[in-house]
Amino acid sequence: xxxxxxxxxxxxxxxxxxxxxxxxxxxxxxxxxxxxxxxxxxxxxxxxxxxxxxxxxxxxxxxxxxxxxxxxxxxxxxxxxxxxxxxxxxxxxxxxxxxxxxxxxxxxxxxxxxxxx
Amino acid sequence: xxxxxxxxxxxxxxxxxxxxxxxxxxxxxxxxxxxxxxxxxxxxxxxxxxxxxxxxxxxxxxxxxxxxxxxxxxxxxxxxxxxxxxxxxxxxxxxxxxxxxxxxxxxxxxxxx
Numbered sequence: 562x563x564x565x566x567x568x569x570x571x572x573x574x575x576x577x578x579x580x581x582x583x584x585x586x587x588x589x590x591x592x593x594x595x596x597x598x599x600x601x602x603x604x605x606x607x608x609x610x611x612x613x614x615x616x617x618x619x620x621x622x623x624x625x626x627x628x629x630x631x632x633x634x635x636x637x638x639x640x641x642x643x644x645x646x647x648x649x650x651x652x653x654x655x656x657x658x659x660x661x662x663x664x665x666x667x668x669x670x671x672x673x674x675x676x677x678x
Numbered sequence: 679x680x681x682x683x684x685x686x687x688x689x690x691x692x693x694x695x696x697x698x699x700x701x702x703x704x705x706x707x708x709x710x711x712x713x714x715x716x717x718x719x720x721x722x723x724x725x726x727x728x729x730x731x732x733x734x735x736x737x738x739x740x741x742x743x744x745x746x747x748x749x750x751x752x753x754x755x756x757x758x759x760x761x762x763x764x765x766x767x768x769x770x771x772x773x774x775x776x777x778x779x780x781x782x783x784x785x786x787x788x789x790x791x
Contacts, residue, residue: 565721594778601687603767603781604722619778651721666712667779669721 564588567652567670574639574646574677582637582673584652591656593635594667597621598649607650610635639675647677690788691758699785701751701768708770712779713742713753716765725753725766729773755787763789 565586574580586593592611596604606619610629624643629635635654639646653667691697703711709730714722728735728742728751735742741754751768765784 601784603783605781606778609778653721666724666727667714667722669723672719672721 565652565654565668565670567650567673569673570671572673572675574675576677577641579638579640580675582639582650582652582675584635584637584670585633586635586652586654586668587633588654588668589632590654590668591632592654593629594653594655595619595625595627595635595637596651596653598651598672604651607637646675649674687783688786688788690790692790693760694757697755697758697762697787699753699755699766699787701753701782703749703751703768703770705770705780706749707772708780710771710773711742711744711751712769713740713751714767714769714781716767716784718764722767758787758789760789760791763787 565584568583572580584593592609594609595607597607598604605621607621607625608616608619608627610616613629613632616627616629624640626638626640627635635652637650650673652670655667689697689699710727712727713725715725716722726735726737726740726742728744730746733744739756743752753766755762765786767784768782769779771779
């Protein structure tokens, strides 16, 4: 079945360590996104990519890094520079071209919950 | 900056009753609005969308209403079921352009058996 796979589902990290969250999609979507969700809050955009080898900062990119070497993959690294990394991280994908289909339909993965010890 | 927000953070509804979740937006340039449902521990799922040239759109048991005059969006769920318990987010963007989706804070809907 087509979809988005995030791993790991749960991750614990010690302070000062970098961690990488995986996101893979087989929907043939051009655009991919990383969101952060804190308890009782909405989704905040970290990074997004509309095409391979290109990505843009979202609203809260500091302390995070991404790469987009393949269309299917958009890994997120939470670096030690991120002061408050404990959160629920959501990856999503969509068709990139505006005006075609549902322009706002993001397909989300199941999320990765990161806890800093 | 302009953003999307919700009136109420929580809502409890008796099973079988109708529920209404509200959302206010302030970006007058937004012309496309979406409702997402997020069940506990999962990613959000698309429910229904509406473009600004419409004021009402119906799906299966759900209706979205858009009032552009007061910049208000609502999601009506008819005959609520236990499976409707979730957090509901509204989001907005411009259809043509590279603007990103802006999500609201979310409303937690609890269906009381």
